Amino acid sequence: MARVDYNVNMTHLDALRAALGSSQVLTGVAAQPYMTDWRDRYHGQALAVVRPGSTNEVAAVVRLCAEAGTPVIPQGGNTGLCGGATPDDSGRAVILSLQRLNRIRGTDTDNDTMEVEAGCILQTVQEAARKVGRLFPLSLAAEGSCTIGGNLATNAGGTQVLRYGNMRELTLGLEIVTAQGEIWHGLRGLRKDNTGYDLRDLYIGSEGTLGVITAATLKLYALPVARCTTLLALDSLESAVAMLERARRGFGASLTGFELMAGDCLQDVVRRFPQQHLPFDGPSAELPWFALLELSDSESEVHARERFETVVGDAIEAGVVADAVIAESLAQTHALWHLRESIPLAEKEAGKSIKHDISVPVSRMAQFVQETNAALQDAFPGIRQVIFGHLGDGNLHYNVARGVDWTEDQLLAREHDVHALVHDRVSSVGGSISAEHGIGQLKRDTLPHYKDPVEMTLMHRIKAALDPQGIMNPGKVLG
Template sequence: MTALLDTLRQIVGAANVLTHDDPQADLGAWEQDWRKRTRGKALAVVRPGSTEQVAAVVKACAAAKVTLVPQGGNTGLVVGSIPDNTGSQVVLSLQRMSAVRKVDPGNLTITVEAGCVLQNLQTAADNAGFLFPLSLGAEGSCTIGGNLATNAGGTQVVRYGNARELCLGLEVVTAQGEIWEGLSGLRKDNTGYDLRDLFVGSEGTLGIITAATMKLYPKPAAQLTAWAAVPSLEDAVTLLGLAHQQLGAGLTGFEVMAQFALSLVDKHYPQLRTPLWKDTPWCVLLENSDSESEDHARSRFEQLLESALEQGVVTDAVVAENLTQAHNLWHIRESITLAQAEEGLNIKHDISIPVSRIPEFVRHTDAALSAAIPGVRFVNFGHLGDGNLHYNIQAPAEGDAKVFLREQEENVNTIVYDAVQAFDGSISAEHGVGELKRHKLLKHKSPVALGMMRAIKGALDPQNILNPGRVLEV
């Protein structure tokens, strides 16, 4: 491997090839997964500074038959962006490739390199007078390349769609080290197979995304946020329907949070002052973006909430009076994951169910898990507007969380995923498959679909050098 490492140093510079042989290099940030459940060992971490360097690195590794693990901000939750424990894989970090290449106001697009942090992309769009709507809890550290590789969702999918819907073009380095230049930014191009959509969501197994052209939107004239108490999940679904009817495209966010999930925020972050949660089993966070004015937005929002109160689907509500209050409400929602971590080890599920069937799914699965594991606790929350539920499981309050995780994780996952399949859902809505859920696809993905996926993988990466062992059993 010495010859390969020497070649890599020639390509990207010695300072950008990190190995364990260097006593000054700490590879932990690239080898440890975000949830700190798994740690691998890399042959080297290589940090290219250009697409041409990425291509040269891939060619060198392919010639040496060394596999690569593409990595952005390493914020993934399914163990899809760290090396295995063999010490034989190269981690290809795109973090140095962080430039905003171009803003095209007339085409409503922005072109950025894969290592551009999502929050920096949002800021660049804002400085240019536009909105880039992809928003999620890790936006201060995740990168657009990783967002596209996992087809990330976030809180505004109900209006703007997942990362795939926001992407108009890609630049990709293939497994052979060739560069596909597909950054045109066209909204219509029917000249064959849609290669862009093939690479989005492929988790670095088909090619390495090095840059992307993303959609921009006009900034709304007003953006209002409300926090509503609802008596049941059925009422939350009814409220969602009312919001669609009365707000139309103005509905940009619709989050649901169970009482226990909010109790953890209140317990571990009491300074956030979570509203309304003590007297209701569920709360909903709504966002209304209006193209006319704040008065118009507030009038429509108040009409919606008055109608919901009259119908009994909302028992109480708070409308943020200013941007600070709105940010505080969203901060509470985003703190659920952190509060759950403070409470102890847990089992996470990122699932999607047809919206109309979510209440029935939750009742059915809560009952099945409670019967199998007495005292188990449910941390349910998520993006009800697009059917994406984070159905998370906390150990019984009096139990040993480490023992619970070790002895019950497979049982819990089987119960949850079997229920997801019974309710016509998906076991991964926005986090991807990675290594964590790879073996589950054999049961929960059709053999025909898996066969087509393997054929695509084999055609584009015949040596299986790009992120092997992720997504597919090859």
């Protein structure tokens, strides 16, 4: 792309202000909060932050940027973990904030769909679905601040993928502003539509590198009649995998969540947030692994409870589960989930860490964790593993934090070596280096080492075809 000089930049800014109004084009101090990611790992600069209030305004911004050759960085709630919504330090890009596109356009309970704009907060969508007696099942720790557009851009998964799937499975249609500033009106609420290439699935997970998602038609589900939640204490990761198999057999499609947490993760939560408590006493509280299991039943509270107690009780008698606490109220259910959802916050309080969002076949999970833990300790004595995630779909957040003998700077200086060791072992067991957080900047240069060369070539061809100027979120996903 040709470099834009100062005078052209000023003309471009004037054009953006004319399109959106001066108050929605932020520069200087007002723009700075948009320049850094949630983890405070990536910092950049931009020509401006623009805040369109409609799809037509998004299209106008993209057209102006295309004419000027200005990079466009789509940004939602800015809760990503891979630097996917942070500009580089050239100061040439325009950050396109979608926060003002926050309307729920309509709900169709007969069709079980909801049409929402990309800037809608996930929690707002969940609550709107409940108001009409429906469930939108995507659930994340950041659901109070992440946006639907960001969820779509990274194909987010969360805690209920086991039953409902990722965002690709939860989305029927999209509205897209292309890299040329055209609008694709693809908000169809159809379960079956075999009329050519599936462009919807192409844009979901593309992290803003092909175009801008401005709205989506989402699937809704019936609200469960009953919900049962238990926290299980386990003496090994093998026991966790065995319990998952028992839960699948015992609950079938009613099994909605199976979250794995290392014991030291929960200990860190209760140490940093004293208002939270681990609901076990004695030796059970010191066990190395815990699992949060949830069942959603469509029949009755009695039916759900009977199934739940039978499966969990049988697992305890068989020695698969060492101890269990079953939530007796909605408040207790929320408290158990709050423990799980506070792990990333406790990790952030402890300082910067080296994060891995990986997926591994469940059958290889115990082997992977044991062997990778040992290899990391051999190579980097004294570092600490922070392991939690969605065991039901094989997704681990396998993070590496500094030990007592390490400084933060010392740990981050070895980030490349730690990534290489972990990702090599992920690849060796047939896994993926990114499960739900995306590639962003963090894994951009790593991706070609683990992706089939033909796949990489096809991805570059798609990028070149849909964004020939290379203005859409450059430097993310593909180098």
